[in-house]
Amino acid sequence: MMRKNQTTALFMLIFGLLAGIFCHHYIDKQWLERAVSYELYSNLDGQLAYKFKGKEILVGELIPYQLSPLSQENLDKLETEPSIEQQWVQDSQGSIRLLKPAFHFGVWSLLPAFITVCLCLLTREPLISLLTGIIVGAFMLGQFDVIDKVLIPNLASEGTAGLLLLYLWLLGGLLGIWTKTGAAQAFADYMAKHFVKGPKSAKLVTWLLGVLFFQGGTMSTVLVGTTVRPLADKAKVSHEEMSYIVDSTASPIAAVLAFNAWPAYVQALIFVPGVAFLATESDRLSFFFSSIPFSFYGIFAVLGTLLLSLNITKFSGKRIQQAHQRAATTGALDAPHARPLSAKELQTVAVPANYRSNMLEFVVPLVCLISIAIGTFIALGSPKVNWAFTAALLLSGGIALIKGMSLNDLIDGFGTGLKGVVLASVILMLAVIIGSISKQIGGGLYLVSLLAEQLPYWLVPLTLQLITMIIAFSTGTSWGTYAIAFPLAMPLAWEISQVQQLANPELYLMICFATVLNGSIYGDQCSPISDTTVLSAMTTGCDLMDHVKSQIVPASLAAAMAAILWAALVYIYV
Known part of the structure; x- marks a missing residue:
């Protein structure tokens, strides 16, 4: 079976490269x-x-x-x-x-994402799969010097440099110091003694933190995953369950408890000329919050993780049920074939003999991190995540030095942390690059252009949901999907409401808005090339493809239930 998969993967790789060259020379840009x-x-x-x-x-x-x-x-x-x-x-x-x-490029615009996802599923090697997808996309754009014209410019960009600084130096260094000082383990021991009595309570703590950190996206994923990893490992919770709970309470909760940066970003994309209730920024913000009750996918996704936290696995799919049973009976947190993104160095405590660990060395920097992130969001309108992690890193190092740890031991812990997250950081950067290329070659635009044909009004919300799910899954970004889909979907929905003389056009637009918002979240959450997917696996110590395959079933169930409710609302009330 493995040999057959490798042969198929090699065929896909060769096909992708040749198809990329073919597109550049023979497929016209539309x-x-x-x-x-x-x-x-x-x-x-x-x-x-x-x-x-x-x-x-x-x-x-x-x-x-x-x-x-x-x-x-x-x-x-x-x-x-x-x-x-x-x-x-x-x-x-x-x-x-x-x-x-x-x-x-028409349907060919989906080629890089298609090749990448197929190779991920066949080989379980996200690094090679992402690189192949990037090369295919570069060939389509005529950039045959992939290193100098694609990789280096993208790696040198401000956004990628920020990712490298945050997730390699700051996050990796912080995790390394916590491992060296034994702070994370001390925190896990304290929680296990006073609050966490087993897998159920460990998962409930994780779910509660995911709800409390409702800023969404990478920040929520990293904060929750980093905080709960030591106590969940001690309670013998499978990494598939943990990564699903962390991922599914990141962006979904941000769409439901939307007191974050999301409304300010989205409102700028939903202006429709001539529509009075979308005329001003305050009108569009009010429209966003009025549409929250229709964010059915976000609601079901968060409720699904709550059920899993209560050990109700009936709706979680076969893979999560097997992972739950494996951890309960054997204590194995990963499947036998798993290759966790978090290196073994970060799972081994190597505290110097003369150093006494204290759980406050974990709690105080974490509180500092959260306080700065939330404080800057309130004061400046956006959370300064780099400031927050830098302060936490310096505080952790300073406490360790004051308590008597030698500078050599501290630097050793910092270096161990960098080694522990370097692979995940590289995968994360490649995921960002292929998302940028997929957007550049117009995969999302092609999918949305399919809606140009006349559709019955009751079918539009479900079509928007499906299209945005595919776009976000293909590009690995929900916000990027919003930038593509909202400026096209909202005028389309309004035009259909007027042409087909719907009784309640504002309600219809709210439902269409919710399908785009939630469909994009689903695609981003389930995509193996999404930054939040990679970070959920990295911070919880899960194999990336185990995480992707295990969460897609409960996420798809939540999306299907949401689709049924949207269709019912449109049919009955619009």
Whole structure:
């Protein structure tokens, strides 16, 4: 069986590379008009401007829409690439928006993600699979010098450098110091003695922390996974269960308890010209929060992890049930074939002989980390995660030195932490790169363009859910999917509500909005190339593909239940 999988994987690899070259030479790019609307105002100098990330940006020269080379009519006539990258236009109704051209290769745009996921499933080697997907995407774009033209520019970008700093140096160093000082183990011992009496209570603590850290995304995943790993290992909870609980209470809870950065980001993407209840930023924020009761996938995902925490595994799927039974009967936290992303160095406590561990060495830096993250979010509008982890790292090191640990031992622990997360950090960076390439070649745009055909109103929400699930799974990002899907889905839903004369168009838009929001979360959560998926496996010590395969069943069940409710609501009330 293994040999057959390897042969199939080799065939997929060769096919992907040849198909990438074929696409570049023989498949024409299909250019699409993409319009972005901002809330404009006149500044003190009387110039049109808008705010972006707190900065005032002036609107450029306005061109009549019909004359713009970036209008869809003119893009359809193109034989080469557009001569400009963006242009401000004004239509006959006076609406002003920014046009940016985008393209896709039709169904071929899904090729890099398809090859990557298939290789992950066949080989269980995410590193090779991600690299192959990146190379295929680069070939499609004509970038045959993959190292100099793709990998190095992406690795040198601000976003990737930030990932490297946070997850390799800061997170790895912090975990290494906690291992060297025995702080994590001391915390686990204390929790086991006073609060955690077995696997059920360990999982309940994990679920509760996931709900409390409702900022969502990578920050929530890292905080919860790092905190609960030592006590869950001591309580003999399988790593598949832990990684699922951590992952499924990250982004899903952020969509339900949305007192975070999500509404501010999403509201900027859902403006629809002529729709009064989406006219201003405050209107769109109110619309977001009014739509929360329809976030059925987020609600079911969080409830599903609560049931699992209570040892009710009936809805968790065969793999999680087997993992639960294995840990309960044999004490084995991983399957026999597993290759955990967390290195063995971080699972072995090597405290110097003359050093006495204390659980406060774990708790105090963690409280500091959370306080800075939440405090900066309240004060500045976004959590400064790097500040938080830097402060926690310095505090942990300082406490250790004050208590008498030698500098050599401290540096040794720091280095051990770096070694322990280097593989996961590389996988994380490659996942970000392939997500960027998938977006660049237009996989998401192609899928959404399929909705251009007339659809019955009752089918639109389910179609939006399915499309966004596929986009997010293919690109590994929910926020990236929002940027692709919302500007297309919301006007589509509004147009259908008007053409088909629906009785309650605002409710209809809320349901369509919820399907895009939740479908993207599902795809991101289940994707093997998502940063939160990788981090959930890394921080809990789980094999990446074991995590992906085990959580896709309960997540899909929650998505199916959500789809049924959305369809029922549209059919009955709209």
